[in-house]
Amino acid sequence: MRHTISLLVENKFGVLSRIAGLFSGRGYNIESLSVGETIDPQISVMTIVTSGDDQIIEQITKQLNKLIDVIKVVDMTELDHVEREMVLIKVAPRQEDKAEVLRLAEIFRGRVVDSGQKTYTIEVTGDEKKIEAIVELLKPMGIKEFVRTGKIAIAREGIKK
Amino acid sequence: MKMSGAEILIESLKKEGVKHIFGYPGGVVLNIFDSLYDNKEVQLILTRHEQGAVHAADGYARASGKVGVALVTSGPGATNTVTGIATASMDSIPLIVFSGQVSTMLIGNDAFQEADIVGISRPCTKYNYLIKDVKDLSRIVKEAFYLARSGRPGPVLIDLPKDVTVSKAEFTWPEIDIRSYKPTYEGNKWMITQAAHLIAKSKKPVIIAGGGVILSGGSKELRELAEYTEIPVTMTLMGLGSFPGTHTLSLGMLGMHGTYYANKAVQGADLLIAIGMRFDDRVTGKIDAFAPHAKIIHIDIDPTSIRKNVRVDIPIVGDVKRVLTVLNKVLKEEVKEQWGEVRKAWLRQINDWRQERPMTYTHSDEVIKPQFVIEKIYELSKGDAIITTEVGQNQMWTAQFYKFDKPRTLLTSGGLGTMGYGFPAAIGAQFAHPNKLVIDIAGDGSIQMNIQELATAVINKLPVKVAILNNHYLGMVRQWQELFFNERYSYSHLDVVPDFVKVAEAYGAVGFKATKPSEVEPVLKEAFKIKKTVFMDFIIDWKEKVYPMVPAGAAIDQMMFEEQKEKPEKKLKAVK
Numbered sequence: 001m002r003h004t005i006s007l008l009v010e011n012k013f014g015v016l017s018r019i020a021g022l023f024s025g026r027g028y029n030i031e032s033l034s035v036g037e038t039i040d041p042q043i044s045v046m047t048i049v050t051s052g053d054d055q056i057i058e059q060i061t062k063q064l065n066k067l068i069d070v071i072k073v074v075d076m077t078e079l080d081h082v083e084r085e086m087v088l089i090k091v092a093p094r095q096e097d098k099a100e101v102l103r104l105a106e107i108f109r110g111r112v113v114d115s116g117q118k119t120y121t122i123e124v125t126g127d128e129k130k131i132e133a134i135v136e137l138l139k140p141m142g143i144k145e146f147v148r149t150g151k152i153a154i155a156r157e158g159i160k161k
Numbered sequence: 162m163k164m165s166g167a168e169i170l171i172e173s174l175k176k177e178g179v180k181h182i183f184g185y186p187g188g189v190v191l192n193i194f195d196s197l198y199d200n201k202e203v204q205l206i207l208t209r210h211e212q213g214a215v216h217a218a219d220g221y222a223r224a225s226g227k228v229g230v231a232l233v234t235s236g237p238g239a240t241n242t243v244t245g246i247a248t249a250s251m252d253s254i255p256l257i258v259f260s261g262q263v264s265t266m267l268i269g270n271d272a273f274q275e276a277d278i279v280g281i282s283r284p285c286t287k288y289n290y291l292i293k294d295v296k297d298l299s300r301i302v303k304e305a306f307y308l309a310r311s312g313r314p315g316p317v318l319i320d321l322p323k324d325v326t327v328s329k330a331e332f333t334w335p336e337i338d339i340r341s342y343k344p345t346y347e348g349n350k351w352m353i354t355q356a357a358h359l360i361a362k363s364k365k366p367v368i369i370a371g372g373g374v375i376l377s378g379g380s381k382e383l384r385e386l387a388e389y390t391e392i393p394v395t396m397t398l399m400g401l402g403s404f405p406g407t408h409t410l411s412l413g414m415l416g417m418h419g420t421y422y423a424n425k426a427v428q429g430a431d432l433l434i435a436i437g438m439r440f441d442d443r444v445t446g447k448i449d450a451f452a453p454h455a456k457i458i459h460i461d462i463d464p465t466s467i468r469k470n471v472r473v474d475i476p477i478v479g480d481v482k483r484v485l486t487v488l489n490k491v492l493k494e495e496v497k498e499q500w501g502e503v504r505k506a507w508l509r510q511i512n513d514w515r516q517e518r519p520m521t522y523t524h525s526d527e528v529i530k531p532q533f534v535i536e537k538i539y540e541l542s543k544g545d546a547i548i549t550t551e552v553g554q555n556q557m558w559t560a561q562f563y564k565f566d567k568p569r570t571l572l573t574s575g576g577l578g579t580m581g582y583g584f585p586a587a588i589g590a591q592f593a594h595p596n597k598l599v600i601d602i603a604g605d606g607s608i609q610m611n612i613q614e615l616a617t618a619v620i621n622k623l624p625v626k627v628a629i630l631n632n633h634y635l636g637m638v639r640q641w642q643e644l645f646f647n648e649r650y651s652y653s654h655l656d657v658v659p660d661f662v663k664v665a666e667a668y669g670a671v672g673f674k675a676t677k678p679s680e681v682e683p684v685l686k687e688a689f690k691i692k693k694t695v696f697m698d699f700i701i702d703w704k705e706k707v708y709p710m711v712p713a714g715a716a717i718d719q720m721m722f723e724e725q726k727e728k729p730e731k732k733l734k735a736v737k
Contacts, residue, residue: 010341014291018283025284055468062465068288068308071341 002031003057004083004153007046007064008072011037015069019046022063028052032085034150043071047152080156086125089138090145092118097141108134119144166295166326167196170259173302174203176334179230181206181221181592183214187234188274189261189323206592206621209613211238213585215245216611219254220586223572224547225593226378228255228309235261236274239320240281244579247285249316251576252399253376255309256316257302258282264324265293279320287315295328304337312344313463314376344462348479348487356434356458356475357491361498363432363456365507366392369415369444372399372575373437373461375568379482380404383436385489391504393511395423397438398560399575406564407544412511413520416444417711418557421518421720424711426511428718430455437461437481440470441576450716460484518709520561523723528702529678531555531630534685535562538600538628541685546598547590549573549583551607554636557707559602581610584627588614591623598626598689605631605658615668618694626688626695632703633658640706644721665696674698 009015016035023030031049038045050060057075064073076083093101098120105112105122108130114121124134131148164172170193174182182205186194197205208214211233218229229249233242239260249256263272279291288308290301298321305317360366374383380403387394387410394404395412404411412423427433433455438444445451448470456474459467460481467476477484492498522532535558538546544564549572550556556573565571572590574582587601601608608629618625630636638653662672671693675684681699688695709720 014279014283017280021284059465059469066463066465068339068342 001053001057001077002049002051004076004081004151005048005050005061005064006074006076006153007048007070008038009044009046010069010071011042011044012069015044018067018069019048019064022067023050023060026059026063028056028060032148032150034152047150049151074155076153076155081153082156083127083151083153084125085128085131085149085151086123087131087135087146087148088113088121088123089135089143090119090121091138091141092144093120093141101138101141104134104137110134162331163329164332165192165196165329166298166321167192169295169298169330169332170302170321170326171196171200171203172332173299173334174230177228177302177306179203179228182230182232183208183217183221183589184232185211185214185234185238187238187261189235189263190232190321190326192323192326193232193259193261193321205232206617208585208588208617210611211241212245212581213588213611213614213617215242215256215258216248216579216582216585217589217592217614217617218256218258219245219249219582220549220572220589221593222249222254222256222589223586224569224590226569227593228257228306229589230257230259232259233261234274235263235278236276238274239276239278243281243285244577246282246316246318248574248577248579248582250285250287252372252574253314254316255314257305257309258316258318260318260320262291262320262322265322266324268322278318282318285316286318289318289320291320292322292325295325295330298325298330299333300335300337303334304339307337308339308342312342345464345478346462346480346483348460348477348484350487352475352477353484353487354491354495356477357488357496359432359456359458359475360390360392360434360492361496364503365430365510366390366432366434367412367426367430368392368394368434368436369397369427369438370394370400370403370436371397371438372403373481374400374403375437377437377462377481378568379437379485380568382482382485382489384408386485386492389489389500390492390498391500391508392434393426393508395419395427397441397444397575398573400438401560401571402565402568403437405566407566414560416441416717417446417713418561418707418709419717420520420561421709422511422514424717424720425514427452427455428716429510433457435459435461436485439463439466442470445470446711446717446719447715518722522705522708525702526678529675529681529699531558531632531699531701531705532562533678534628534630534681534699534701535559535602537681537685538602539563541682541689542598542600546570546600547572547587547594549587549590549599549601551583551601551603551610552578552580553604553607553638554640554705554707555602555604555607555630557637558630561707580607584608584611584625585614585617587625587627588618588621588623591625592621599624600626600628603627603629604636605629605633605661606635606655608661609659612664615665615670615694615696619669623694624692626697628685628697629661629699630701631658631661631698632701632705634703637707643706644710645712661696661698665694670694670696672696672698674700676700
């Protein structure tokens, strides 16, 4: 099963490679990873999406906790939480599809952040399903480039499963 | 007053009570070595190889319970420490390795003797540091010692760029607080109570004691638990010595080369109390067939060890000594069972297994049996020696035939299985215990992996004894080839083995050779009498194998024995 794990870590050099090394050294896969500073610049937050059975996930969270630079590990999957991801999609539609591309962007509350003679670059934010949906719809129009930030997640306030 | 980084380092080591460092100089650590030159409190022991330095520091740590310290230069000096660090890491040994590094402005430039040792050592250290500012130095040294010895111990590496050792700062010794590192020492009381009740309910319990018992200093509490509840104790390789090997409740070692009765007991048990051990594959054999009837209580300070390999019914995260103290108290005050009657049948059953297949070998009057040498070492040292081993047959025979009664008397590379560990570790142990008899039980293959440390032993007048079980083979490899590869001895025959007596003499040590069983005792007696480094070359029966043996991938009660000439048909496939 897929899990979204959120980590608070010391904002020091080498921390990312300690965490990446933990995954690679034990043969676990990172499906997505995003890192950024928190309000406290000495602490970073990492969101890692990984998958495995219960035993593997237990090992991953325990091993992460064991790393000296990791302050806190939360398996978001166990909590009610909000997930978001942003994608930038560069589409090169045929002349007759251009209007449809813009319409789709609007439906998905996306924004056109750049446009060239033949391309539009659309920014879309949402959870995984939404991202997948717009990608599916834009595919036939001709996606030229596609970049995603990786998932970030935050627990909803006060409600635990 | 401002001090240089090198001076701050030495001041910090003094604060930590370090008396011995094992090391090797080189370009970027010259400032540190210069500061050591007229220092009286911290002695550097010059080894002949950086790997030897780290193993010696490791042996020092295992024998004394203190943190071992090594100091090497950058580049090749640093990379040579990796095997030693990984050895310590796998066995949870507290160690600090200081490696020199090129100056901070050169880092990343592929400078002369530059190696990214922080990157290289990351997976095999508990933690590591690259110091960029001399102001951080003393705090980092203090943190490193704390990390190395606390929680589940392990090696910590500190990379010291040359300019950091030269630049100056005030010496401070600050309080440290690592907010992200808070090991759990006290076990959960409710879980411990549950464990006590499970122990009371069980009919056929077995304790498996591991290296964690020794690391936490919990031998007394373990013995109290075993004797009070009359539960037999088997030990992992790392756990040997945590419970007296001569005790009636001791089953010796379990696992691949464990005793028949230990493995039978584990497989037949209805409860396993696993203490400070991690269910290594050499212990469990085929994991799905391991202890099929047993509930498992697992006590370990490292939460990742629990439920890593086997299912656990009652996990207790905490320090072994503290958890056992509480467990014993609960058992005595709350459970209050009369164990004598309850255990009778189980202990009788185990005794039957013990009678059925005792740990034994075929004696010979013509050729020296390695087991005989080890029995003689045990007898003549009265069991009161620190034994180190290399890796392979010599290690397993030692584990099987020497009775370890006290913790910290067997120093062996259990997890990583490092050939070349035993001799430098014996040197380290001798520094920790100058008046003890320290013996490295070696093979002719392993001893050649760090034989250069003869110089270190001789120059420091260390009375370390090395008993070489010489069969002209990489014995364990040969054993597997004989049993599982149709006797195709691919590259395991050491055609040319040096004359170890002459090698010893060339270095200024003493050398003896024994080729007949009758010579074993006189050689050992003479060697133990001499207050010098001694090599003893025992020409042993090259055909001798380590038995019993559980083929890789088999359940631990599917054992092969010496008399079993026919190979069980499944065995051939069970190679890993």
